[in-house]
Amino acid sequence: DMVRAETELGMALEAYRASLREARDRQRRLEKALSNASFELTRAREGVAMGMGSTAEAETSTKVQREGNEQGSGAAEAARQSLDEAVARAKVVLPRPGALYFQLMVGSVNIRMIGEDERWTFKEEYEWFKNVAMQLSVFVTLLVYWVNRPWLDTLFHALVLYYYFSITLREHILLVNGSNIRRWWRRHHYITILLTAVLLTWPPKSDSWHLFRNTFTGFIIYIGCLQMLQYRYQRARLQVLRSLGQTEGTDVVNSDTTQMHWTSSMLFLLPFLFVGQFFQLYIGYFLIALFRTSPSIEWQVPVAGVLYIALGIGNLFTTLRVVYFRYAA
Template sequence: MEEQAAASPDELYSEITKNYQQFRESVDQFNKSTTKCKDAISRYEELMENYTAPDEETEKNISAQKTEIEGMTYYLPKQNNLLLTLFVGDFNVVLPRKEDKIKYKLQYEKFKLFYIIGQLVFSSLNILCGPNRIVEGLLQFYLVWFYCNLTMKESILIANGSRIRTWWQVQHYLDIILYGFLLIRADGDFSLQFSLYIFYMSGCQVLQFYYQAGSLYKLRALGRATHMEVSAEGLRVKTYTDLQFLTPFFILLYIFQSYNGYMLWQLAPKARDDERWEVYVCCLLFITISLGNLFTLIHVVVLKHQIHKIVKSPELIRRNFSNSLLSSLGKEIKKQ
């Protein structure tokens, strides 16, 4: 077999310039198509603001159109939220291909699990060391870094179509502030309790991770979850049954958070004058996080219990629940 003759530099240069020109034309066409699509969606939304459907059939069609258009927007560039704007600027973070979105979501889930295990390691070291201020400082710095990264990744996921409940985003912002204040404090009275809290919280988060992975696995199998709601490798679990198993662990965690706030309130009068306000802020943050988590947990349990009753009782669906209510409950439960 004869070897293929080597191309000359001029031939390779000609091929490069030709391919680059095609690339530039494709980019220009992509930008023009994006602008046209966004303009058309804006006109549609303006029309729908004052539009009244003449009959029920038209209203159903419009509802289906809105759902489909909402899915389209997850592939179009959009304005970043405040956190992303501060850290990356007005840079487009919407991934153009579905495969890229799924890959990023899987990377996020693996990132979350890996660094939650890191929390377990650092908190264990601090408990075993006595506690030690250096190890405690490393743990708190690690927590600030982790939740900053986690919040940015979640913001990117939301821009790409993931559903993440607003409270979890707010809680992560509060966590960043809380651990930042604890990092700059030098009070050893709260050190051991804080490490025990992080150790227990990390264990609960690992359980929650596998619970969510299994729940999303089941929802996808039933066709009730989008690709952006996938999780890392999960287990086949029964959603409501697992929630019943997890609820006591998280109720205890939220009580622990409230107890942290109470202990900081007791320690505040002993703090230095220039640090006392920081202790009170940390106390308030722990209480806020605890109450927010408890309210969200109750909301989730009620929703899942309603869906569990519907699934177990077809007669209940026929007599007391419309398909639209079942659908709305299904959408709500997928946010958890």
């Protein structure tokens, strides 16, 4: 039996390895086809940009001209667009490490997932993680507020710092796997890392921290509750996308058509978001005003103030842009 098990295992292993080798082989071929297609695309684009009379070499320029001429008729344009889409489809399949930030943290390891299922699971886990962490943070912040020991404040900031680092790393994985998350939300999380680092070094025994502590606790609690609403919204959104079998949600850039399905639940969410964003602006104002009345205060006061204002403004504008495009579409 052991001998048979070993033979079977050996054969299965060899078969698996062979299929990996083959996959790698075909990957190389796909990469070649991709670079070929990209080359054709740039040539076509240059052709359009140059119009007719161009300085390009003979053979190329006749083709380019031909394509340029056809542009009006739309045939070349259609071919180009269709090739563009094919390139986009192919690009999201090949192995890829994360971007610079991810590589600086984790090293250059392939984080492209193979199955669509894995991607959904990872996205759901991401949303779940945000939700659980935020709910926990409400409890912990209440505890920290109530027990009132300076080192607990520090510990709390350290946990928040961990949370945001984790979130940003996960977002890099999502991005590589075709997520359309807007650049601002990721920036938002980077700025929050900075902000939390500032809060971490703010001496918890200082007078200025005591002045700010109540407002800060209130804000964390508000954000925590808000996150629960956001989680409900994002889950509903994911379910709609998934049940529609619309892989574009995590695959390709455009998904306006299905977005109407969850626009009404977004309407419900919006006022709470705006309140949160004005809360951020208020905190920024509060801290900067504090700094202006006593300029010799800890340096953390004005720096945190500026960061809160940046967060508030960025969040507000990005949310407004999302709403605008949703309704313009």
